[in-house]
Amino acid sequence: MSICSKIYEGKAKILYTTDDPEVLLTEFKDDATAFNAQKHGSILGKGVINCSISSKLFQELEKRGIKTHYLDSPAANQMRVIRVKIIPLEVVVRNIAAGSLCQQTGLPLGTVLKKPLVEFYYKDDSLGDPLLTRDRLYLLELASPEQVDTITHLALQINEFLGDFFQGCGITLVDFKLEFGVDSQQQLLLADEISPDTCRLWDTSFKEDPDRRVLDKDRFRRDLGNVENAYQEVLQRVLKAVKINT
Ligand code: UDP
Numbered sequence: 295m296s297i298c299s300k301i302y303e304g305k306a307k308i309l310y311t312t313d314d315p316e317v318l319l320t321e322f323k324d325d326a327t328a329f330n331a332q333k334h335g336s337i338l339g340k341g342v343i344n345c346s347i348s349s350k351l352f353q354e355l356e357k358r359g360i361k362t363h364y365l366d367s368p369a370a371n372q373m374r375v376i377r378v379k380i381i382p383l384e385v386v387v388r389n390i391a392a393g394s395l396c397q398q399t400g401l402p403l404g405t406v407l408k409k410p411l412v413e414f415y416y417k418d419d420s421l422g423d424p425l426l427t428r429d430r431l432y433l434l435e436l437a438s439p440e441q442v443d444t445i446t447h448l449a450l451q452i453n454e455f456l457g458d459f460f461q462g463c464g465i466t467l468v469d470f471k472l473e474f475g476v477d478s479q480q481q482l483l484l485a486d487e488i489s490p491d492t493c494r495l496w497d498t499s500f501k502e503d504p505d506r507r508v509l510d511k512d513r514f515r516r517d518l519g520n521v522e523n524a525y526q527e528v529l530q531r532v533l534k535a536v537k538i539n540t
Contacts, residue, residue: 305331306344306491312374316478317365320345320373326491328515330422335514341371343525344489349373350536351456351488358455360448362484363475378475378485381437384415384423385445387453388469392494393512395469398425403504412449414442417473444482445474452484460495462538463531465509468494490525497527 297319298311305327310319322341327334345367352364363375388395391405414426416436431437437445449472460467470493473486486492496507505518509528513521 318377322371337521343529345371347489348487378477380475382417385472386413390468463535464498466496
């Protein structure tokens with residue numbers, strides 16, 4: 295496989311075309327941003343760690359019948375993926391109240407939700423990724439009702455798998471964000487990444503300690519320190535769990 299040209303550079307990843315028009319190469323960067331790119335920084339080793347965690351999780355999801363864009367990982371910070379047209383929705387699944395849910399509803403941080411909440415945000419930085427109602431989503435024709443139903447079903451299935459998987463790693467899955475895309479065969483595929491950048495992950499051993507428990511990007515957002523260690527810790531636990539499962 296030869297890399298052809300850069301087609302997109304985002305906050306955390308660079309996308310390249312390859313000699314196969316159906317295949318793209320994603321390179322994960324160490325760069326980190328938060329608060330709609332108002333805060334910039336770098337997390338040493340993040341590119342390799344997030345690529346490795348995402349690759350493992352996509353492979354585990356594939357084994358359970360969830361179709362993803364993942365093909366393989368030719369280098370530690372690179373992933374070959376099926377080319378998709380990304381649906382401009384950030385699909386957030388929440389098990390425990392945190393982040394914007396607390397800010398916008400007043401629910402106390404850490405409230406365990408009676409059932410998982412699936413939310414859709416409009417993936418548009420210039421608008422600040424606003425929370426969408428179903429009617430606004432359809433008004434903007436971001437996805438069809440069938441796609442929304444399928445995405446909701448998949449998001450809940452993925453939540454069930456990831457929740458159990460992370461529980462086995464001594465980690466509580468608080469919430470996470472997914473993106474989906476459509477390939478040239480019109481198949482809906484899970485895309486983007488699943489990593490400490492896109493999930494809230496709390497160390498189960500320190501459940502009651504609001505700073506110590508954090509193993510995700512909130513360490514960077516909230517200047518909690520030890521960001522690299524937390525990301526590395528998640529990777530080590532994921533690798534161990536995958537090994538035990540096989
Ligand atoms: N999230 C993400 N990208 C975004 C916004 C949110 O990966 O652009 C993830 C975030 O890391 C968290 C979940 O989605 O795991 C819910 O985020 P929330 O809406 O609470 O927003 P935040 O408080 O992170 O701004």
